[in-house]
Amino acid sequence: MKALPRLAILLFLLALAAALVRAVLDLPPPAVDLPAAVAANLGKSGVEHPVTAVLLNFRGYDTLLEVAVLLIALLGVVAVARPTPQHQAKDDANPVLQTLARLLAPLLVLAAGYLLWAGGHRPGGAFQAAALLAGAVVLLRLAGLLPAWPRPHWVLRLGVVLGLFVFLGVAALGQGALLTYPPELAGALILLIEAGLTLSLGLILAGLFLAFAAHREAS
Amino acid sequence: MTPGLLYALAGVALFVLGLGAMLLPGPVLRRILGFNVMGSGAFLVLVGLAQRAGGVDPVPQAMVLTGIVVALAATALALALARRQEQADD
Numbered sequence: 001m002k003a004l005p006r007l008a009i010l011l012f013l014l015a016l017a018a019a020l021v022r023a024v025l026d027l028p029p030p031a032v033d034l035p036a037a038v039a040a041n042l043g044k045s046g047v048e049h050p051v052t053a054v055l056l057n058f059r060g061y062d063t064l065l066e067v068a069v070l071l072i073a074l075l076g077v078v079a080v081a082r083p084t085p086q087h088q089a090k091d092d093a094n095p096v097l098q099t100l101a102r103l104l105a106p107l108l109v110l111a112a113g114y115l116l117w118a119g120g121h122r123p124g125g126a127f128q129a130a131a132l133l134a135g136a137v138v139l140l141r142l143a144g145l146l147p148a149w150p151r152p153h154w155v156l157r158l159g160v161v162l163g164l165f166v167f168l169g170v171a172a173l174g175q176g177a178l179l180t181y182p183p184e185l186a187g188a189l190i191l192l193i194e195a196g197l198t199l200s201l202g203l204i205l206a207g208l209f210l211a212f213a214a215h216r217e218a219s
Numbered sequence: 220m221t222p223g224l225l226y227a228l229a230g231v232a233l234f235v236l237g238l239g240a241m242l243l244p245g246p247v248l249r250r251i252l253g254f255n256v257m258g259s260g261a262f263l264v265l266v267g268l269a270q271r272a273g274g275v276d277p278v279p280q281a282m283v284l285t286g287i288v289v290a291l292a293a294t295a296l297a298l299a300l301a302r303r304q305e306q307a308d309d
Binding site: 010034035050 | 224227228231232234235238239242243244264268272274275276277278280281282284285287288289291292293295296299300302303
């Protein structure tokens with residue numbers, strides 16, 4: 001009895017693959033030349049790298065809402081994680097790993113700062129920097145140097161929402177429409193937003209792991 | 220067949236594979252992984268199609284960068300829910 005739905009699913013997948021391949025091959029070239037539009041307006045965006053310009057200027061809404069989505073996901077993870085009374089770091093942690101983590105964590109923070117700055121003119125930016133920061137926190141946690149996050153301290157909570165509030169504040173200050181930066185200030189404003197986002201996204205991404213770690217200890 | 224088109228077709232293959240892992244009966248973890256593979260396929264289609272004629276389009280790249288981070292958060296939430304369900308079943 002169970003073989004029939006499996007076969008039906010496989011046939012459906014094959015048909016879907018054929019249809020998608022056909023669609024990809026037959027797709028006409030785009031009617032709007034977006035790369036040219038980005039290149040033409042890059043000078044007004046305040047940054048020199050097109051991807052950063054799209055992320056934080058031309059399509060700033062996407063990024064703003066993305067940060068909100070991340071916050072909601074973190075709230076969800078914290079909400080389903082079961083609270084436990086004790087969250088001390090493990091005593092029996094490996095000393096080699098701890099030493100390595102202590103050496104690597106500052107280097108990761110340094111690299112994150114570089115990536116944040118590099119985002120203005122070459123590949124890099126807030127997301128990549130935040131991923132490095134989160135990686136540093138996860139490394140410290142795995143080495144047993146950081147406690148998990150059953151109930152985040154208010155400073156941590158503030159850090160988590162800071163990026164979104166900075167972004168919203170800059171968006172609200174825009175003249176006319178939301179997220180319209182004055183061209184002469186655009187570069188500084190984007191760097192301000194990116195700095196806030198790096199901190200908050202790093203904390204959110206790390207929090208997704210640390211709240212989850214608390215979750216595991218609870219079992 | 221430009222490299223961009225090849226990436227897009229590989230993205231289609233990943234999407235269908237991930238969808239298969241989600242639809243076929245199996246453990247929850249495999250479905251979550253399948254969901255991730257599906258997402259990666261969609262990202263590959265977006266970026267690949269945009270540069271099939273040669274030349275890089277920054278708009279889909281920025282969208283995919285946004286999408287990767289959202290997919291990561293969704294995965295974390297899915298894992299937390301799966302873990303909670305497992306604890307409830309015990």
